Amino acid sequence: MRVERVRPTAWRVTFHPLELAALISAARWAEGGAEGELPPEARSQLRAVLDSYDEAVARS
Numbered sequence: 001m002r003v004e005r006v007r008p009t010a011w012r013v014t015f016h017p018l019e020l021a022a023l024i025s026a027a028r029w030a031e032g033g034a035e036g037e038l039p040p041e042a043r044s045q046l047r048a049v050l051d052s053y054d055e056a057v058a059r060s
Contacts (some may be wrong), residue, residue: 024053
């Protein structure tokens with residue numbers, strides 16, 4: 001994984017496909033009701049990230 005700061009509020013992250021797959025599956029697990037407490041704001045943010053990812057994959 002490579003992380004670069006492009007601007008003060010923007011980052012560019014380059015993943016190996018397996019790294020991205022691991023992060024996406026962990027986010028789906030956490031958002032989908034994993035054991036433990038997840039604040040509603042965090043669950044909402046994860047859902048937004050996953051929705052954005054799914055839309056980008058569908059367009060490619």
